[in-house]
Amino acid sequence: MSKIDVIKFIEERKNLIEMTIEKYIPKEIDANNFKSKSRYTIDFSALNYGISDPLWDFLSYGGKRWRPVLFLLISESLGANMDKISDFLVIPEIAHNGTIIIDDIEDNADLRRGKPALHKVYGVDTAINCGNAMYFLPLQVVEDHKEKLSIETLYRVYSIYLEEMRNLHYGQALDITWHKGILEKEPNVEEYLQMTAFKTGTLSRMAARMAVALSEKDEKIEATFGKFAESIGIAFQIQDDLLDLTTTDREREAFGKSYGNDISEGKRSLAVIYALLALEKSKKDKLIKILNAHTKDKKLIMEAISMIKETGAIESSREMANNLVLESWEDINSELKESEAKQYLKAFSEFLINRKI
Helix, strand or coil: CCCHHHHHHHHHHHHHHHHHHHHHHHHHHHHCCCCCCCCCCCCHHHHHHHHHHHHHHHHHHCCCCCCCCHHHHHHHHCCCCHHHHHHHHHHHHHHHHHHHHHHHHCCCCCCCCEEEHHHHHHHHHHHHHHHHHHHHHHHHHHCCCCCCHHHHHHHHHHHHHHHHHHHHHHHHHHHHHHCCCCCCCCHHHHHHHHHHHCHHHHHHHHHHHHHHHHHHCCCCHHHHHHHHHHHHHHHHHHHHHHHHCCCHHHHHCCCCCCHHHHHHHHHCCHHHHHHHHCCCCCHHHHHHHHHHHHHCCCCHHHHHHHHHHHHHHHHHHHHHHHHHHHHHHHHHHHHCCCCCHHHHHHHHHHHHHHCCC
């Protein structure tokens, strides 16, 4: 299965994904699509300015939309009734976009996908409200399917959502604390992997577990596919961090970040952790000092990246990402009958960790 096939598969499903998102986040809220009850008069113009306009400005920035694609692929490979369950793809995707909005505020980021971060355009207050709203808006899909799916299945989906959203915030707490460099102890590899499993792996795991639950498969299969998707999420984050260290400013321009942006943030990526384990004390102390300074000095950033590269940390991180996906694929391989969906699922997981920008 070639890379081109995977890209084509994603493109062919983008219309479905975008239409489903719009179904649960209308581009214009009015009396016909407003889901909440009201006793008095609603100012829809203000409501649209405060919710729909900024959210759709943000969604128009693009994005990979790979979590809903993962949901669709797993559902299809398990033989689910796609007409009944495809709407549920909005839950991990809309929640993911909410986390990005909040994450940009926490990092005081200027750009997202090459355009001004939402809080830079609409203000921090509106952006926080929009990001938080995106955690709840997609749950309307559960309410809308009460007549189509059993209460047991819907409760299972809702429970998955609660657990994974809780995990996501645990992961963010760990990442923020490490970025600040306020603890004397540096994270080790196992701690990094768990943080990333919570922060990035949890949304892909959510997509996979929901796909299994809605396909009416048992909890053992749910756990197996959840582990597979979590591994994809971790590997995706490792690869994303490596791109920050290995691509040039020109290559990163379309991505909306500067070269070495993670160094400026003080990010303890897997490559940084491997480097800190390998460097002799004086260089280790220098790298920690640069990370904790949150510097934008290009000379210092380049020095930090040079120290990371000299240890072989880039190669070790890449090997970890590949092994995670390959090993977890073996766990689900025997659970799936041979099908086109299965072939695409394998190719899709490989594509995510081997992509360039």
